Amino acid sequence: MVAEAAGVSRVAVSRAFTPGASIDAGKRDRILKIAAELNYTPDRAARALRTRRSHLIGLVVPDACSPWEAQEIDGLTTVLQEHGFGCVLFKTRTDFELDDAQLRNMRSFNLDSAIVFPECVRPKRLAPYLDRAVPVYIDYMTGPADETLHDRLEVDLRPGLSKAVALVSGYAPSRIAYICGKTESEAEHARREVLRELLAERGLPEPRLLAGDFSYARGHSAALELFRVHGGADVIFAANDESAFGALDAIRYDLGLKVPQDVSVIGFDNISQAAWGAYRLTTVGIDLPARIQSLVRMILERLKHPNARPLCDRITTNLTVRDTVG
Amino acid sequence: MVAEAAGVSRVAVSRAFTPGASIDAGKRDRILKIAAELNYTPDRAARALRTRRSHLIGLVVPDACSPWEAQEIDGLTTVLQEHGFGCVLFKTRTDFELDDAQLRNMRSFNLDSAIVFPECVRPKRLAPYLDRAVPVYIDYMTGPADETLHDRLEVDLRPGLSKAVALVSGYAPSRIAYICGKTESEAEHARREVLRELLAERGLPEPRLLAGDFSYARGHSAALELFRVHGGADVIFAANDESAFGALDAIRYDLGLKVPQDVSVIGFDNISQAAWGAYRLTTVGIDLPARIQSLVRMILERLKHPNARPLCDRITTNLTVRDTVG
The missing domain is CATH 3.40.50.2300 (Response regulator)
Structure with missing residues (x-):
């Protein structure tokens, strides 16, 4: 119907509706205009078959x-x-x-x-x-x-994490902690193992592992446990930014400590919230x-x-x- | 094919694959098991037609x-x-x-x-x-x-916003500001107009309107403009929580003021981040x-x-x- 009204072939109509298909721009516009007048769009169910x-x-x-x-x-x-x-x-x-x-x-x-x-x-x-x-x-x-x-x-993961470990090594930390993500996650597994390798390569201490699940709430409770039960740490790595935010809020508002004076925190992901004034989080990001x-x-x-x-x-x-x- | 292998009707197979359809649970499980063995699922393109x-x-x-x-x-x-x-x-x-x-x-x-x-x-x-x-x-x-x-x-919007205005009226504010959302948004239009009506009903001052777009960045710059150009406010309403976070960070970290001692802030949406320790935002929420x-x-x-x-x-x-x- 559209092909007839526009005086073109069926193939041309099909091309006009296919992003990136080879067709003259003027011809394409004319076909789309006539199709709009006839209220036609290619039916995807029929086309899928x-x-x-x-x-x-x-x-x-x-x-x-x-x-x-x-x-x-x-x-x-x-x-x-x-x-x-x-x-x-x-x-x-x-x-x-x-x-x-x-x-x-x-x-x-x-x-x-x-x-x-x-x-x-x-x-x-x-x-x-x-x-x-x-x-x-x-x-x-x-x-x-x-x-x-x-x-x-x-x-x-190595380029970003190795820079984070290099930065941290400049402050000679003696106690390092890592707030884990969900154990089922391969991202969590990879982040933890690469971090451990990089710390070992620089002769830094093995990180204490704290259970987590990528959430703000578990990041928060992990930081409380770290300081109240295990005597704290000099550096905390978190499996993602959101759990780093939870840890930061626990450190500042529940434990009354200062970041980075009392403890450093490093996140992972570099989500847009990491730049927010309340957090200003140093973090390893994927592009x-x-x-x-x-x-x-x-x-x-x-x-x-x-x-x-x-x-x-x-x-x-x-x-x-x-x-x-x- | 599945109907034959399971010794049931085609209608029964169709029902077994339709969530909520009336079919005996044991029969349904048997059909799904046989279908899995035959690697059958109803093809949605064919079914859509x-x-x-x-x-x-x-x-x-x-x-x-x-x-x-x-x-x-x-x-x-x-x-x-x-x-x-x-x-x-x-x-x-x-x-x-x-x-x-x-x-x-x-x-x-x-x-x-x-x-x-x-x-x-x-x-x-x-x-x-x-x-x-x-x-x-x-x-x-x-x-x-x-x-x-x-x-x-x-x-x-009235039930939540009217309680927010009632709460605020208890502190007799003389200067009120509202950080707008995107002007094209009907949610923005409705929130602003209902807020103005409710403030007027209680004899509270007309809010100063500050341009915004629902973002953290514009909430941040709106608060800076409010205090640096317009002399500040006692209460700031924001069109959503994210712009309220921006305003809070500007007030605390750029202007060096205290919330709520120097200025109150009220958001809208009650997203999960509003409960985070860095913000603890009082906000009007949709369920x-x-x-x-x-x-x-x-x-x-x-x-x-x-x-x-x-x-x-x-x-x-x-x-x-x-x-x-x-």
């Missing part, structure tokens, strides 16, 4: 509500919708796993791709639920390799725009070449120095 | 990254996925509007429902892009009525679990009865008193 494309990207999130996840979801949604894709969120159980019911639910959306953490579901188990889609894994290079085809975004750009690049590349060999990008980390170490 | 259901709910967000939006997205995703639905996010332009390209994109997903703010797109303009789906509007009862069928969640429950109830009710008369729920607000007023 024909092309096997749903234009839906699954985003597996252990906790959509955390500021870090929110900032990543925001960035991915913004960039992917410019390419005509929608993000569908899938929340894991509280132990970070996707169970069978959630995987069945995921499969029924016929996703074009999915962004996944290895602790939520391994590539081999996920594959039958994604049909032809190839997932992208956020990978800390800690687990065993899995032969099922998947793409990977590697996060290299979020680079992470989003890499993920989107791999998704688009994979959709063009479904059978290509595994893609792999690596992003790095860096230290942002504010006011909580000294 | 047959039933016209995509099981996708659109969520229009002006700013996915704000803590308030993140907490709402998290709650909605969690509850809706239990009912077999996926949330797809649609970000508006920075002026909060959805343009034609975004609406065409939205239409192509064949959404079952959408949760929308009136400033992003009016019901009449949205209707042709939703085909048969009926949207739910978050409504502050400020704009003119729109006859196109849509459901509404009304947010009643988020009630809001999510209402939205989901209306979506499910509407899908059962597509032609029913407009649905309307109302949620209320309340004051949470912490440490920033005195």
